Amino acid sequence: MLFEPYKLKKLNLRNRIVMAPMTRNQSPEGVPTDQVAKYYQRRAQGEVGLIITEGIEVSHKASSAYPNVPRLDSVKARDGWKKVVQGIKEDNGSVIAQLWHCGGFRKLGMGPDPEVPGHTASGLVKPGKKVAHEMTLRDIEETIEAYASDAEFCENIGFDGVEIHGAHGYLIDNFFWEGTNVREDEYGGTIEKRSQFVTDIVKAVRSRVSDDFIVGLRFSQWKQHDFNAKLADTAAELEEVIMPPVNAGLDYLHSSMRRFWESEFPNSDENLAFWTKKISNIPTIAVGSVGLDTDFIDMTASANPTSIDRAIEDISQNKYELIAVGRALIADPNWVVKMKEGRLKDLVPYTKEALMTLY
Numbered sequence: 020m021l022f023e024p025y026k027l028k029k030l031n032l033r034n035r036i037v038m039a040p041m042t043r044n045q046s047p048e049g050v051p052t053d054q055v056a057k058y059y060q061r062r063a064q065g066e067v068g069l070i071i072t073e074g075i076e077v078s079h080k081a082s083s084a085y086p087n088v089p090r091l092d093s094v095k096a097r098d099g100w101k102k103v104v105q106g107i108k109e110d111n112g113s114v115i116a117q118l119w120h121c122g123g124f125r126k127l128g129m130g131p132d133p134e135v136p137g138h139t140a141s142g143l144v145k146p147g148k149k150v151a152h153e154m155t156l157r158d159i160e161e162t163i164e165a166y167a168s169d170a171e172f173c174e175n176i177g178f179d180g181v182e183i184h185g186a187h188g189y190l191i192d193n194f195f196w197e198g199t200n201v202r203e204d205e206y207g208g209t210i211e212k213r214s215q216f217v218t219d220i221v222k223a224v225r226s227r228v229s230d231d232f233i234v235g236l237r238f239s240q241w242k243q244h245d246f247n248a249k250l251a252d253t254a255a256e257l258e259e260v261i262m263p264p265v266n267a268g269l270d271y272l273h274s275s276m277r278r279f280w281e282s283e284f285p286n287s288d289e290n291l292a293f294w295t296k297k298i299s300n301i302p303t304i305a306v307g308s309v310g311l312d313t314d315f316i317d318m319t320a321s322a323n324p325t326s327i328d329r330a331i332e333d334i335s336q337n338k339y340e341l342i343a344v345g346r347a348l349i350a351d352p353n354w355v356v357k358m359k360e361g362r363l364k365d366l367v368p369y370t371k372e373a374l375m376t377l378y
C-alpha cells in the first residue's frame with residue numbers, strides 16, 4: 020500500500036511517501052533560488068508522493084531565527100516559490116508549504132530587524148527562563164493575520180496546501196506546552212486554552228483559502244531543547260491538545276517523532292501517529308528515522324539505509340495513512356524509486372556533506 024496512490028482530500032498522491040519539511044538555509048534574503056527549485060524538482064522526478072517544503076518564515080517581524088531561510092513577504096520570494104511549484108508540478112508532484120514562526124529561538128541582533136526580540140507566549144524560552152517578549156493580544160492578532168495572509172499567498176502561488184509548523188518548541192509549541200505557557204487569559208491555563216492560539220490560526224487560514232486547499236498541522240511531544248518533554252501523558256490529554264484545531268478545519272495531522280517505532284503511552288506498543296489518527300480520525304503522517312539506522316538526534320551524524328518493513332506494515336494495517344522521510348531524501352533524491360524496486364544497496368547513505376550541499 021505504501022507505494023500505491025492515495026487521495027488526500029481532492030489531491031491524488033502517487034504514493035504515500037511524503038518528503039519531510041527540512042530547512043536548507045539556501046535562500047538568501049528569503050528568496051528561494053533556481054537551485055532550490057531544482058532540488059525540489061529532483062524529488063518530484065524521484066516520485067515522492069507529497070513534498071512538504073522546508074519551513075518558510077511567516078510574514079511577521081519576529082518569525083526569523085536562522086540565516087537564509089525562505090520567506091513570502093516580497094515579490095521576489097513569491098516568484099521564487101512559483102518556480103519551485105512549477106518545477107514540482109512539471110514532474111507530477113504535489114507540494115505543501117510549511118509555515119514557520121521561530122518564537123523563542125529568535126534572539127536580539129538577528130535579521131531582518133535586529134531590534135526585534137524573540138516572541139513567546141509568556142516571555143519564557145524554556146521553563147523558568149524568561150528572556151523573550153511576552154506576546155500581547157495585539158501581537159497574537161498580528162501573528163494570526165500573518166499566517167492567514169501567507170496561506171492566501173500560497174494558494175495564489177499554486178501550492179496544494181499549507182502545513183502549520185506547531186512542533187519542536189517553536190512559537191506554536193511554546194503556546195501548547197505548560198512549561199512555557201503560563202498565561203492567564205484565553206490563550207493559557209488549561210490544555211484546551213493553550214491550543215487556542217493554533218486553533219485561531221487554523222480558523223483564520225481556513226477563512227481565507229478555498230475548500231479544496233489543504234491545511235495541515237505538524238506537532239510533536241519533543242522540543243529542540245528537551246527531547247523528553249511531553250504535551251500529553253495520556254491519550255485523553257492528547258485528545259484535548261489536538262481536537263480544538265482539528266475541529267477548526269484541519270485536513271491532516273503530522274505527528275513528529277524522532278523514532279517512529281517507539282510506543283507513546285504506557286501499556287501500549289503504539290506510536291504517536293497511531294494515537295493521533297485514532298483520536299482525530301483525520302489523515303495522519305508519521306515521521307522519525309524511517310529507513311535510517313541512526314536516530315534523529317544530531318542532524319550532522321551519518322546514517323545508513325535500513326529496511327522499511329515496519330513502516331510498510333503499519334500503513335497496510337491502516338495505523339496511519341502517510342510516512343514522511345527526511346534525511347534519507349536529502350541524501351538520495353531517488354530514495355522512493357530505489358525502495359520500491361528493493362534496491363536497498365543502491366541507496367546513498369546520509370552524511371553531513373549531503374546536508375551542506377543542495378543536490
Ligand SMILES: Cc1cc2nc3c(=O)[nH]c(=O)nc-3n(C[C@H](O)[C@H](O)[C@H](O)COP(=O)(O)O)c2cc1C
Pocket residue numbers: 039040041042043073074117184186237275276277306307308309311314315318343344345346347374
Ligand atoms: C536538515 C534538517 C532540517 C529540518 N528542518 C525542519 C523544518 O524546517 N521544519 C520541520 O518541521 N522539521 C524540520 N526538520 C525535522 C524533519 O522534518 C524530520 O522530522 C526529522 O529529520 C526526522 O525525520 P528523519 O529521521 O527521516 O530525518 C529538519 C530536519 C533536518 C535533518
